[in-house]
Amino acid sequence: MPKKVPAVFMRGGAGRGIFFHERDIPAPGPERDHIFLSVLGSPDPFGRQLNGMGGGNSSLSKVVIVRTAADTEVDVEYLHGQVSLSSAIVDYSANCGNLSGAVGPFAVSEGLVALKEGITVVRMRNLNTGDIVHAHVPVEHGDYPNSGRYAIPGVGGANAKVALEYLMPGGGCILATNSARETISGVDVTLGLSPLATVWTHGPQINFPTSLSPQEIDSDLRIMSSLDHLRRLGAVRMRLADSLTNANLASPKIGIVSPPTDYVALDGKSISADDFDISARVLSMEMVHKSIPLACAMNLAAATCIEGSVPFEMAKRSAPGEFRIGTPSGVLNIRVVVKPNATGFPYLARVGVDTSARRLMEGYVFYDPAETSA
Amino acid sequence: MPKKVPAVFMRGGAGRGIFFHERDIPAPGPERDHIFLSVLGSPDPFGRQLNGMGGGNSSLSKVVIVRTAADTEVDVEYLHGQVSLSSAIVDYSANCGNLSGAVGPFAVSEGLVALKEGITVVRMRNLNTGDIVHAHVPVEHGDYPNSGRYAIPGVGGANAKVALEYLMPGGGCILATNSARETISGVDVTLGLSPLATVWTHGPQINFPTSLSPQEIDSDLRIMSSLDHLRRLGAVRMRLADSLTNANLASPKIGIVSPPTDYVALDGKSISADDFDISARVLSMEMVHKSIPLACAMNLAAATCIEGSVPFEMAKRSAPGEFRIGTPSGVLNIRVVVKPNATGFPYLARVGVDTSARRLMEGYVFYDPAETSA
Structure with missing residues (x-):
């Protein structure tokens, strides 16, 4: 039976x-x-x-x-x-x-x-x-x-519409190190920790046009392998791995952030730079994610609130509140509340996302x- | 509600x-x-x-x-x-x-x-x-x-295992023209009609190594466009379209057939030329099918029984009975019964396939x- x-x-x-x-x-x-x-x-x-x-x-x-x-x-x-x-x-x-x-x-x-x-x-x-x-x-x-x-x-x-509110996700720890910005191989990065560890790289420094489609990025083996190398260096810096080869594939992710520019989304719709606050392309399991992993988006929104971070520098606006991320599939809205803890260091108090x-x-x-x- | x-x-x-x-x-x-x-x-x-x-x-x-x-x-x-x-x-x-x-x-x-x-x-x-x-x-x-x-x-x-037996599919008409072999643009083809119209091309003549993977073929724009051109010429010859531009995408398909050679299937398994009778790669909707549309496989098995056809020439064995097609995903078995009609022309009396x-x-x-x- x-x-x-x-x-x-x-x-x-x-x-x-x-x-x-x-x-x-x-x-x-x-x-x-x-x-x-x-x-x-x-x-x-x-x-x-x-x-x-x-x-x-x-x-x-x-x-x-x-x-x-x-x-x-x-x-x-x-x-x-x-x-x-x-x-x-x-x-x-x-x-x-x-x-x-x-x-x-x-x-x-x-x-x-x-x-x-x-x-x-x-x-x-x-x-x-x-x-x-x-x-x-x-x-x-x-x-x-x-x-x-x-x-x-x-x-x-x-x-x-289903609105989600995360209360202090991952304990609220936004960054993996005590610094809003690190330099790895000459590239400025921000090492995000929660809810999902992500190495945020400086799009303009690595000369990475985030207006490219996932397919165009995936097929550029040179940029893909150099990003994965940077990701592994980040994993070691974050103490998530003891060596480059031991860094696992699932975490950390690596994301490229850039100031908004006009682009065409995967459904063919034109999106204006005015319609969002920061451009992001995240690699997941050796492929460019077709939108953005939601946990990465939450970390990005939080990191953008921290002065001196790479996302802070790339974003058109970076005050807590509603925050719009330009992804390959279109614009994702994130609400974020970042507060200082007892020692004055910022933590992620609450993050909200509208989904369905x-x-x-x-x-x-x-x-x-x-x-x-x- | x-x-x-x-x-x-x-x-x-x-x-x-x-x-x-x-x-x-x-x-x-x-x-x-x-x-x-x-x-x-x-x-x-x-x-x-x-x-x-x-x-x-x-x-x-x-x-x-x-x-x-x-x-x-x-x-x-x-x-x-x-x-x-x-x-x-x-x-x-x-x-x-x-x-x-x-x-x-x-x-x-x-x-x-x-x-x-x-x-x-x-x-x-x-x-x-x-x-x-x-x-x-x-x-x-x-x-x-x-x-x-x-x-x-x-x-x-x-x-x-579920065994299917089709009785005279598509009325039993194997070929679209009265000839087992036509020549289009200097290439020998067999124009299959039922159950699904398919232009069967001569792999060796078009210098097409069917041991290639679907991805390798898909990414060769030169071969893909020349095959689609041949497909449209075939559509007109079969009277399925009145012009090259009016040939629809879904039908006819085009398939390349070659004598068996060793290859590696999509699951990584090595398949020996001894394990099958004919090699086939079928394009469907401008992509190489990952196995073979079942209706195309039935037409191929039937066409292989017709002396002088391109599949007849390519196949290691071509007598009616069990017939093994090497596809990108592995070997598909087809049973076929071809009989002469009243005028001596062959028709597809019965075709069987084991599936699940x-x-x-x-x-x-x-x-x-x-x-x-x-």
Whole structure:
């Protein structure tokens, strides 16, 4: 008999994932991970995950496990699992900024929170990081409406707007060193730490036109390899790796920031330099990200508030508040509140991003029982 | 309230699609098409279909509508809809060879046919073409097992084997002209007609090493443009277009065939020239297909049985029976029965292919009601 388990397939931000209630799946361990791998279609030597729900890239190979919280600080807790395409591995080391936007709508539709017509604030704890996130979820006629007029970069169509507020993500540490600016190989950089470690490089110094498309950058092997070298040097400087070769691929990321210039987004729309505050291109897993990892965007917005940082120098405006990042897919808005701590050093008190989510399918997902016992 | 409709998400061959019972959806027309577009996430200026169930390419942007048949020649009838990524269009002009492999398992699991333990033969009529297809579907404990040990090119993992037999597909017409071989621009070609029009070119004559990977071929703009030119010339010769510029992109395809040589498949496996009978690379929508469109493979197998054709010359063996095609993703097996008609001209009496399918998710898919009334 086919094996199946209740699940919901959701888009959150520019990612998609399978959402499970914790009560419906086995406890953490190999059996649980096997189900996730089989459901997503991994590992796949062809890298496409045709034999499962996955989409053949890291943004589309994710699971989220949700439960009601045991304490009263939050309503729900969620754990993100990154399902590898190439190996039988589910990685729980990081939260997913994109899918975090779908947890609130999931909680609303699944009856995990008390509803308030208009906006229901779902208080969430991410179990990968411990971060507290508040999701402002639209509610109409007792449910998440699943449709609306809010569009986000990289996603076709429009849906209901979900506003996320992160409270002191990653403990609020914006920088990895005590300096707003470091010099590595003659290039000025800012070493961002939370919520995702990122080396922010000085676009004009490395003569990098951020108006280029991801494909144009990807195909320039010279710039790609020199950026990866700089990234590895940054990893060592941040003490995330003890040598260049030991720096892992997933973290830190490297991002190039530049002052705004006119460019054409991936959907063909012309974007004026007046429409955003800073231009950014982030490399993720040796490819230019088609928009920007949300956690990198949060760090960038925070770093831009710190005088003397590279983002501070590149940005058209750098006061806390609403901050607009020009990404290959369009403009992303971030709200950021940076405060000084007891010693006067700035920390990230709160960061907000407007995103959207869509419930795509609900019911049961199937997994292969034959491999379960392996 | 979110709008939803019962559906099953299935893989068939190297494609995925959303399967509907005809009873659950509106009659043919704009409302039905709107639901399909919204469910898949189309149109999407970013081409990724993140806002729906689609996978951002034509093999993963499909729907299938299934109903029990009114007559006794078949058990079920099915209609394939190709959902455009870029426009609000659902195209019903062709069957899908890949998803045809999932219709039998769908019919078994949904109780649309009388079951026989072991193998249930599901007799199907494709409503796009009128073709009759018999699916030999494994049944265990009263259901399609959804797991097994049969692997197919381009798909990770293994599933239960589903054998398809097409009876006189496309009326059995193998060639578009009365000749097994034509010469276009000095190149010998065979103009295949059914089930999918394809210009088969002579690999050695155009000095085309079919051992190249799809990426290597795609990036050679000179060969890609000359092949597309040849394809358009073939379209005019076949009377599928009245001029080169009016030849549409979807049909005919163009394929390059060569004698077998050793090569490395997309999953990194070495494949020996001894393991297959003919090498083929097919261009589809201006890209090299990662395996081969199933309908092209059927035409190729049939054309190989015709003495004097280009595939006949390229193939290591060309007698009717089991026939092995070397594709970028690995070796595909096709069974073919070619017979002479009343005037002695060969026609395709029957073609069989072993494929596999997987039920991925069952339940309800969501669509956006706001656009429905538009």
